[in-house]
Each structure stands twice: as C-alpha cells, then as structure tokens.
Amino acid sequence: MSPNVATRTIRIGSRKSQLALVQTHWVQGELQKRFPEINFEVKTMESKGDKILDVSLSKIGDKGLFTQELEDDMLAGSIDFAVHSLKDLPTRLPEGLMLGCVTEREDPADALVVHEKHAGKTLDQLPEGAIIGTSSLRRLAQLRHHFPSFQFKDIRGNLNTRLRKLDEGQYDAIILAVAGLKRLEMGDRIQQVVPAEISLHAVGQGALGIECRSGDEDILAVIKTLEHVPTAQRCYAERAFLRELEGGCQVPIGVNTVIEGDSLKLTGIVASLDGQTLVKDEISGPVDTADAMGTTLAKRAKDAGAQTILDEISAESR
Numbered sequence: 001m002s003p004n005v006a007t008r009t010i011r012i013g014s015r016k017s018q019l020a021l022v023q024t025h026w027v028q029g030e031l032q033k034r035f036p037e038i039n040f041e042v043k044t045m046e047s048k049g050d051k052i053l054d055v056s057l058s059k060i061g062d063k064g065l066f067t068q069e070l071e072d073d074m075l076a077g078s079i080d081f082a083v084h085s086l087k088d089l090p091t092r093l094p095e096g097l098m099l100g101c102v103t104e105r106e107d108p109a110d111a112l113v114v115h116e117k118h119a120g121k122t123l124d125q126l127p128e129g130a131i132i133g134t135s136s137l138r139r140l141a142q143l144r145h146h147f148p149s150f151q152f153k154d155i156r157g158n159l160n161t162r163l164r165k166l167d168e169g170q171y172d173a174i175i176l177a178v179a180g181l182k183r184l185e186m187g188d189r190i191q192q193v194v195p196a197e198i199s200l201h202a203v204g205q206g207a208l209g210i211e212c213r214s215g216d217e218d219i220l221a222v223i224k225t226l227e228h229v230p231t232a233q234r235c236y237a238e239r240a241f242l243r244e245l246e247g248g249c250q251v252p253i254g255v256n257t258v259i260e261g262d263s264l265k266l267t268g269i270v271a272s273l274d275g276q277t278l279v280k281d282e283i284s285g286p287v288d289t290a291d292a293m294g295t296t297l298a299k300r301a302k303d304a305g306a307q308t309i310l311d312e313i314s315a316e317s318r
C-alpha cells in the first residue's frame with residue numbers, strides 16, 4: 001500500500017437514487033475491507049437527470065446528464081472518485097478525468113416487467129396494441145421491429161416510480177435493466193429476460209464505472225482493486241463502438257459481447273426509430289484489441305447504412 005494513502009480519508013461521490021446508493025455503498029464496503037486503514041466517506045448529490053423528470057430523456061439528449069455535478073466536484077477536489085452505472089457515463093469524459101475502474105457485470109440484458117393482468121406472459125404473448133413503457137430509443141426501436149403492433153410510451157423516474165406507474169395501469173408492461181432490478185432485490189418482478197435476438201443491451205449495461213482524476217495514482221491504486229478484467233475488456237469494446245457512432249444526441253445502439261479464451265466477440269446494432277432498418281454486424285479478435293475492434297465495427301456499420309440512420313435522427317431532433 002502506498003504510504004500516501006495510509007490514514008487518509010477518501011471521498012466517494014454518488015447520485016442519491018436508491019440504485020446509485022446501493023451501488024456506491026457496495027464499492028465503499030468492498031474498499032473498506034481491502035483498506036481498513038483508509039476512511040471511505042460517501043458524499044451524495046442530485047444530478048440534472050434526477051431533477052428534470054418531465055422531459056423525455058431522448059429530447060434532453062445531453063451528455064453527462066447524470067454525471068456532470070459529480071465531475072465538477074471531482075475536478076474541484078471535494079470528492080476523489082465517483083461511482084456510476086457505466087451505462088450512464090458518457091464515452092468522452094471531461095478533460096482531466098478518466099474511467100479508472102470497471103467492476104464485474106451483472107446480467108447486462110433487459111427485462112420485461114408486466115402489469116398483473118398479464119402475469120405469466122412473455123413479449124410474444126402480450127396483446128396487440130399493448131402499451132410498453134420505455135424512455136430508451138434503443139429499446140423502442142428494436143422492440144418495434146419485432147412487435148410492430150405495440151404502442152410505446154415514455155416513462156421517467158427512478159425504478160420505484162416506474163414500477164408504481166406500471167402497477168397503476170398506465171402501461172401493460174415496461175422494460176428495465178435486469179441489473180438494476182436485481183441490485184434493488186426486485187428480481188422477482190422480472191417476467192422475461194429479453195433475448196439478445198430481440199434486443200441487444202446498452203453499452204456498459206450492468207457494470208459499474210468508477211471515474212477519477214486522470215493520473216491520480218493513489219486513487220487509481222485503490223479503485224483498481226475492484227476491476228474485473230473481462231468485464232472491462234468487454235465494456236472497452238462496447239464504449240469504443242458507441243463513441244465512434246455518437247453524434248450530439250441519443251441514438252438507438254445496442255451491443256452484445258462474449259469472451260472465449262483470449263478472443264472477444266462484439267455484436268453491434270444501430271436501429272432506425274421506426275424499427276424498419278436494423279444494421280447489425282459482429283467482429284472477433286484478441287481481447288487486448290477491444291478498443292480498436294469497437295471502432296472498426298462502428299466504421300463498418302456506418303458504411304452499411306448506420307450513417308444514414310444517425311443523420312436522420314440528428315435532423316429530427318434539431
């Protein structure tokens with residue numbers, strides 16, 4: 001252990017949502033076990049994404065919606081690192097900050113959660129015209145492709161709020177991340193884990209990303225002890241794919257990654273909002289080329305029609 005960090009206090013930044021707190025307290029507990037001589041404190045704050053609840057996420061479309069306040073505090077030195085759902089962490093970070101650690105991933109898939117009147121039904125058994133709640137363009141576009149008869153309605157708020165809106169009857173079913181439900185011990189609400197053939201998950205879904213100041217070696221030495229290398233490699237490939245495709249707005253992009261031995265396979269999809277066009281492709285290569293694989297697959301996808309989809313979306317959101 002580096003003497004610089006002994007007997008000091010390390011401040012961890014977190015959003016205040018129940019899920020964020022469960023995740024941050026897990027990180028705090030794991031680090032406290034490993035470094036009993038350090039005092040780990042949690043400092044919470046509300047992000048813009050937690051405050052603006054009446055506007056569709058795809059319309060806000062702003063990067064760092066859930067992370068910016070924490071990043072400002074990190075740069076100002078009032079916290080030392082921040083714990084995020086990796087999926088909410090932009091692929092380009094502000095100058096002076098870096099992704100310092102990726103923890104072991106939960107199941108990255110999406111989950112179908114249904115109103116009690118549909119108990120026991122999977123996606124293909126829901127009635128025509130069923131109202132599905134999601135605020136993710138990725139989920140909407142891929143589900144619409146497979147189930148054109150469904151109606152899609154925006155849903156915002158934290159997990160508990162969304163479940164309440166479903167239970168009140170505002171939706172027939174909603175789509176949520178398996179990981180979030182399991183972490184909040186609500187895995188029993190999962191009616192169906194959405195198969196990859198129907199919908200690919202979000203970049204980084206199910207993993208935690210710990211963001212810190214670039215080159216803060218003392219902090220890096222501490223947080224790296226929680227890194228799960230295979231998850232990190234998968235997520236680096238996924239994030240490179242997204243980074244290369246991203247413009248200024250939220251885009252319907254899904255991924256899937258598998259590691260077998262020293263080989264990583266990345267599958268990526270870019271979908272048009274009407275669900276009509278899906279550009280899907282895959283790439284395999286050595287795990288230590290994850291980043292380059294993501295970029296290459298993205299370039300290939302652009303040439304195969306993804307660029308047209310992205311241009312259409314950015315024109316619409318203007």
Ligand SMILES: NCc1[nH]cc(CCC(=O)O)c1CC(=O)O
Pocket residue numbers: 085086087088175176177179180204205206207
């Ligand atoms: N954008 C909201 C968000 N950010 C992370 C999770 C769930 C946990 C995860 O994916 O790691 C969720 C909720 C959801 O998509 O259902």
